[in-house]
Amino acid sequence: MAEETRISTAVEMPPNQIDLPIENMRLQSSPYIAAETSIPKVMYNVVIALLPVTLWSFWAFGLRAVGVMASSILFMLAFEYFFARFRHPHQEAWRQTLDGSALVSGVLLGLNLGPTSPWWIMMVGALIAMGLGKHAYGGLGRNPFNPVLVGRVFLLISFPAQMTSWKAASWLNRDADPLLNLDAVTSATPLGALKEGGWSKFLDAFSQTDLWNYILFNKGGCLGDVSLFMLLLGGLYLLGRKIITWQIPLSYVAVVALITGVMHLVDPAHYASPLFHLATGSLMLGAFFMATDMVTSPVSRSGQLVFGAGCGVLTAAIRLWGSFPEGVSFAILIMNGLTPLIDKWTKPALFGAVKMKEAKL
C-alpha cells in the first residue's frame, strides 16, 4: 500500500479525480476470491473422521479409554502451547494450539495406546511428539516425521512393557476373548499372538469365535484397533471430503496384501492370511490417518503411490521377518524420511512439457 501511494503522488492528477480511501480498500494482485477452506477446517474434519472409532473404543473399553483419550488430548494441547510459546507471543501460540493440528495429534496418539496405559505414558508421548516431533523443526508444516508416530515409537522402545500389555475388548463377555486363552498370563494383540505361535495355532484358538465380528467390531489391542469398520468409515469420510487422496491408502494396503498373500501361499501353516494382516495392527489406522499426514507425505499423486507402496513393503517385511510384531509405525516413519527424495524423483510433468511430435499434430 505504501508503494501505491508513492506512485499516485508521482503522477499528474486532475483535482477532481476521486479516490476511495486506500486504508479501507483491498489492493492486492489477483485472485481476489478464495475457497472457504482453512487449516482448522481440514484438521477438524480429520477429528470428525476419527470420532466413530473413538466413540466405539469408549463403548468397548469403558472409562479407562475415555481417560486415555482425554489425557492424551490435554497433554498434546498443553505441550503444543508450551513449545509454541518459546517462539511466539501468547496470542499466536494460543492460536496455534487451537488450530486443530494438536487436537488431531492428541486423538491419534490416544488411538495408538492401550486402554490400560498409565497417565505418564500419555504425558511422555505428547512431550516427545510435540517437542521432538514437531516444534524442534519449527512447528506445523515443517516437521519431516509424523509427530504422533515419533511419540509412539519413543514410547514403544522406552516402555515396551506398558506399551504391549493389552486388554481384551469383549464388553459382552470378557472371558471369551480367544487371545486370553492363547496366553494365560496376559492378553496379547492378534499380531503378537501370531508372532508367538504361527498361523495354524492362532486359527485353532479362534475356531470357536466369530472371526469377522471380532475383527470388525471387537478386537483387542489399542483404542484405534478396536473396530476396523469404524476406522474405514472415517477413512471413507476423509476421502469423500477430499482431505486425503486415495493413492496412499490404496497402494499401502495393496502392497501389504500382495506380499503377505504371496507368503501365505508359500507356507500357509506359518504365514497368516493377507486379510488378517490387513485387519490387524493398526494397518488401516496407519494407512488412512497416519501415512496420509499431508506434511510428511509427498505432494504429487505418483509420489504418493510410491510412498504408500514403500510403507507397504516395509510393514510387510517387519511383520513377517522382523522382531517387532507390527511395523506400521516404523514403516511410515522411514518413508517420511524418504519423502523429500520421492518428491524430487516423482516431480510431475508440466502441462505442455511434450515434444512437438507428441502434440498430436
Next chain:
Amino acid sequence: MMPAVKKVTFSKGGIHPPERKELVDSSRYSVLPNPQELLIPLNQHLGAPSKVVVEARAEVQALQKIAEPAGFVSVSVHTPLAGKIKSISRRDLLGSLGEAVQITVTPDQPPFMDFNADSPAPDLEHLSSEDILACCIEAGLVGMGGAAFPTHVKLTPPKETRVETVILNGAECEPYLTADDCLMQNFPHKVAYGLLLMLKVLSAKKGIIALEDNKSTAAKKLAAVVADFPNLSVVLAKTKYPQGAEKQLVHAVLNRIIPLGKLPAHVGVLVQNVATAAALYEAVQFKLPLIRRIVTVSGGAVAKPQNVLAPIGVSGKELLEFCGGAKKEIAAIVYGGPMMGKSTHRIETPVTKGTSGILYLTAEEVHTYEERECLRCGNCHRVCPMGLVPNEVMNYMKYGLYDKVEDALACIECGTCVYACPAHKRLTQWCRLAKYEWRRREAKKQGKE
C-alpha cells in the same frame, strides 16, 4: 436445438468457484447515456503505446482517430464521442503508467453508437484477407477477453505455422462476468460472421465457438446461426475454471497440447475472444472502430448489477452511478474477473478495450484471509491446470533458490492455487515473482555474454 456434442474439458487441475453470474441478467444490456468526460488511455493494449495524433484543446468528431499505432504490435485509438481534448497527460491506470487523452464531451450530441440491430452477412467473396487485416488495424481491434493483444498481430501467425482451426473463446470462466454471454445471446450473428472473417484471413478450414455449459441460451442461439455454415460449429465445455485459458481451451476442444513456450498456431489453432469476433465483423461491415463494449458491472456492493454497453474511456464512477451506486461499502474494485483482474482504489479508472467487467466487491466477497503455515497438502498442485507444484516454487523463492524456479515460467497466473490453498498462501503471487526474477536473471546473463 442443443448442439449434440459431448461436453469437453481440460485434463489437469481446475476449480469450481461460486459462479455468482446470477447477479446479472445476461440476456439484456443497458446503454450508458453519454458521459460528460472521457479518459482514453493510449496503452490499453499489449505492445507499444499508440502515438497521439491530436493536440490539446483540439475539437474531435465522434469516431475520430486520436492515436495511431506506433509499430506493428500496436493499434489505433478512436474517440467514441465528439468533444474537445482537455489534456494529454501521463496517468497511472491499473498499475501501468502511460499517456491518456482526456476529452470533454460536447453536450447534446446523439448517443454513442449502439450495436447495429441488423447484421447482414459479410461479402466474403469480395473481401481479401489484406482488406480484413487493414480493417483490424484501422479499427484498433484488440483481444477483448482481457489481455488486449492487437488482433491483426494475432491474425498474422508466424510463417512456419499453418492455422487450420479458429476457436472463438466464449467460455467466460471467470465468476461474475457475463459480458460475453450477453453479447452471444444478443448478437449471435455478429459473432459467427466475425469468425467467418477470421477463417477467411487465415484461410483456415474450421471455426469452433466454444462456451461453458452454463451458457445454454447463448449456445442455442449460436447453434441456430452456425447451422447454415458447414465449416462452423459450437462446442460445449464443462463449467470449470480456467476453461477459457488458451492452452486449456485448445486441449479441451481439440485434444491438442500446446508445447510450453509455443503459440496455439504451432498446433494449427488460433484462439480469439467472441467479443473480438463481433468487433471484427462491425469493423469490416460497418467500418466501425472499436469504441464501446459490453461491460459487466457486478459485485455485492452494486445496487443494480447489470451489463452495460459503455464507451471506451468512460470512468468507472459513471458506470457505478448508472447501476444505482454502491449499496454497501466497497472493499475492492476489480477490473476484469475476480480470479485474474486488476484491483484499484481509483473509482474513476476508465473502461478500456479489454475491460470485460468492473466488480465492486464487499468485504465478505474478497479473500482477506491471513497466511498460515503451508501444510504441503498438495491442493495447489492438484488444482494447477499447468501441473506446477506451486508450494515448491514458493519455497524456492523464499529461500532464494532462484535457479530452481524455471518451471514457474509455465504459470498462467490463473489463481487456482491461491483459491484452493487452506493456508491461504499467495502462491500465484510467488509464481509471478519467480517468473519475473527468472526472466530478469536470464536477461542479465545474456547481457554479460
